[in-house]
Each structure stands twice: as structure tokens, then as C-alpha cells.
Amino acid sequence: MKLIRNDISFNVDSGKRYYLTIKFGEGQDGSSSFKDIEGNYHTGNLVNTQVGTGAKMEGKFILIGSIVTDTNQHTNATSITYLINNIEVATYREEVAEDNGTIFYSTQIYFT
């Protein structure tokens, strides 16, 4: 499967709490996993999963691994969208190498 690496910067407010959502597009489905600021892992369909508080997140990062497999007969494209507190942070799109192929998106988000 193809590995796609990305890096993102995100500004945090020390007084706020932050939540992560991962969405897959192009009618495809996938699973994601990351370790939050407290050191706990979360794996599966991530919707508003707590990352931590802004004060603890500043200067640190989270690494999100996502696997999306092509099951859509109409297209070989996959896409992934990262949202923090329901605000879209980034979207990436990639085509699988062949029918029913898989993409492993590995994205590091640095909090400043």
C-alpha cells in the first residue's frame, strides 16, 4: 500500500479544549489511529475525539495514521479531511495504484 506523509501546523489557545475528527471522501471508507496528549491511543472512526487542552498541546504534536481502502466501483480516488473543533484543517487526495488498493495517510500535526 502507498504511504502518504504530511505535516501541518495548528495554532492553539491555552484556555481551550481540542477535538479531532477524520473524514474520508470519494465514497470510500477507512480507519484512523492517534495518541492524544495524555498518552492514550484512539483507533477507529474518529469523530470529535479529544486531543487535549491547548495549554498541554502547545509545542507538542500528534501523529495520525489512517488507512483507506478503495471499495468504490466508480473511482480509484481517496481523500481524507482533518478537522479540529469541526474546523477543516487540511484535505489530501490520492489515487490507489490499482482497484481495491489501499492508502496509508500518516499526518503529523504540530501545535504552536
Add this chain to the structure above:
Amino acid sequence: MRKTSFFVTILFLFCTALVQSQKIDLTELKAPSSPAFTILGIQPAEIARPTSYEAFQASLFENLSNTEGFSIPQNVALEFTPFWLAAHPKLSFEDLINSKNIASNVLQNSSVSIATIDINSELDSIVNGTRMGIGYRTFLFKGSPSKENRSKLMTAVSELKKTQRSILGAYQPLFQVLAENPSINDADELKEKFNAELELFFDTQDLSTEVEEMARKIYTEEVLPSLFEEVYLIQAPNTFAAEVFKNLSKILSDKTVGIEQKLKEKAAKVEALIVEQETNYKGFYLEFSSAMALDFQESKFNNSYIHKWGVWLTPSYRTKSDQFEFLGVVRYLENRIVATNSETQNIDAGAKIAFQTGRFSLSGEAIFRFQNVTSSTSSAFETTNSEENIEDLKAVLTLEYKLTDTLLLTYTFGQNFDQNTEINGNVVSTIGLNYDLGGKKIIKDFALN
């Protein structure tokens, strides 16, 4: 020779399709039915059954009534779905498989068809030229998926997700350690950290035993053996972790690894069930179609006019048992006949019953036509306009046989409309071959990051 070459063509296509044939499903392929063909008047079955709209679908016809005997089919129609040519980052998997509102149905199922034929009708004054049909169709309503199929689909999705999560379990803790320790320079220390992170991965969340066992198996049997290959030879400082990362990425991308094959098989099963769901909806469907035929005299672009245009609705109902399907059609057509300087306005209303069992399908349809003909004849002294109302009937039987999952053989026999400008006489006797060229593009593999 022509008869021989026709059967050689059928045999060749059959053998080619047989190489990749899978489980047979008669509802996957229907008789060719693109609006562009229908407007050109060379469609043997006027009423089309709903299809799943592949990216491209080529249809071939041969008319046995041709007095010259058998020949290589010349009428080809192409149909494609523009929706899937664009990116859809907000379209989720659930949106794709669940029943949609009318707007979503219309957008996702819109297809455009194009077909061409040579003009050779004696009823048209054009000596030579090309006629192009351009058609559009979509679903307004698409029925409901069968409960049995939906249950199988959800089970297959669940199995696919278990495998995806197992892979995350085997790789994500390792990527995490490498990201947290970019300067680490000792293989034993790194292995200890990997093992500890793996335990943390399973201890801090509630994953099923099956997922955990699969993840540990992948880590032990597929990742660990190759993880430190060639890394001991690295001498440059602060490159050890980066080289291990490269190895990890290489292992992840290795197509010979068993887990890659497992993912592909499970994904293929999910895709097949989605396709089956789309072609096996039960209950009520409503399809909208429109098309126009453009005549190019002497095949020149600047010498063209609209010969015919029309819009039609096709309601249908499919029973739960899949054996019976009932269809109807309501259509409005306008036709310009150059030879007689006349125009026709047609209102068609018809019904079709289809029965299928195994590889065979048998259907019968009847269409009543209420036609208004206005014509104008001119002499040296005056121009005479006349108007006539005509009632007409088309009735055909169609037999379909699925040779393979990509090859459908059809034969249609019956009576065409008496008033038609496309063929001589009103006997319909057509053999057709539907060969599915649809499917996704194959993109060449490329190297690691």
C-alpha cells in the same frame, strides 16, 4: 464469410470475457438501452431496465433483417457518468451506500450517451451523411436495497475494518516511537520502545481480541524480520531512526506481504456487494431520459440540423424475488422528415413485463403511439398544409442470455411501428451483444516516500 466472421467475433469476445468471469448475476447487465440509441431509432427494445451506470459501456448490434446478411456490427454507443470525473471530498461511504434524496440520486446517476450511425433511410432525402445521437438519463427514485444484501454488506465492511485496524495496530505505535525519538541510535533500545508502545496501544483502548491478535501477528511475522535490515551499516549520526522509518515504509508498501492481499480481497468483496446492492434494488424506480438526433449532411459539421428530440419517463417495479419486473414508459418525441417536408409529434405510452431465471431473461413489451403529422407540399402556384392523426403500435419479445459476467447476448423479435423513418418495413429481428468495458483506471505503481 460474413456469417462466419460474425460467429468468430462472438466466440472471440466470449473467450476474452471468460478469462475474467466471476459469479454470474443476470441483473448486472441489461439489454443496451442508452437514450442516444433510442433517439436514433435503432434500439430493438424501446423500454430500458435500470442499470448501475458504469464509467463506459459499449453496445454492439446486428440486425438479422438486413438483406445483405450478417456483417460486423457498426452501431456503437458510449455512455459515461460525469459525476465521477470530479473530486468529491465530502462524499462519505455512508452517503454512497444509503438511499439518497432526489437531488443526490439525480447528480450521482446522471449519465451522458453518444452514438453515431450512417444515414441510409429511403424516407430521408439526405443522400449521405452522419446522424449523431446525444442522450442523458438519471434516476429520480431508486427503490430500496434488499435487507439480505445490506446485511451481507455490513458484515463485509466490518471484516474490512478489522483488518485495517490490525494494520494500524502493527504500524502506528512504531511510527509514533520514531516520531518521538528522531535521534535514537541503538537498535535494541528502539526495539524495547517499539514493544512498550505496542502494549500501550492495546492497553489504552478497547479493541477486540481478534484485532489485537491480528496486529501482533503482523508485527511479529511481517514487520520485525525486515525492520533493521541494512540499518546496522549506517555510520552517519542521527540517521538511524530515519533509516528504520524508510524500512518500515518499504515493508508497508511491499505488495508481496500477506496483509496487503487480505485487504484487497476484503475490499473487493465490499465493492461487489455494493454493486449488487445497486443493481438489485427492490420496489419502485423512476428514470428520466432525454435525447436528440443531429443530422450532419455529407458528414459536415456546418451542415447540420436537429432531426429528432424527445423526453421520457420510465417507471418500474421490481419484486422481492427478483424474478419479475414491471416497467412502463411515457414519452414525447418530435421528428422532422426532410423527404416529405413533414413533422411528427409523438406521444408514446407502453408497458413491459420481464421474467428472469438463471442465465435467461424473457420480456415482452407493447408501446402505443399517438402521432400528429403536419406536412407541407408546394407547387408552382400554392403551398398546401395538411395535418393527420395516426395511432400506431410496437410489440416485441426479447430473449437475453448472459454468456459471462461481462457479455450479454440478446435477441429481439416483433413488430415495429408502421410509421418509422429508420428501417424499411416493420419487422424487428435483432441480435445484440453487450460487452462491458467499464471499470476504474489502473494507475502505475510508484516508489516510496
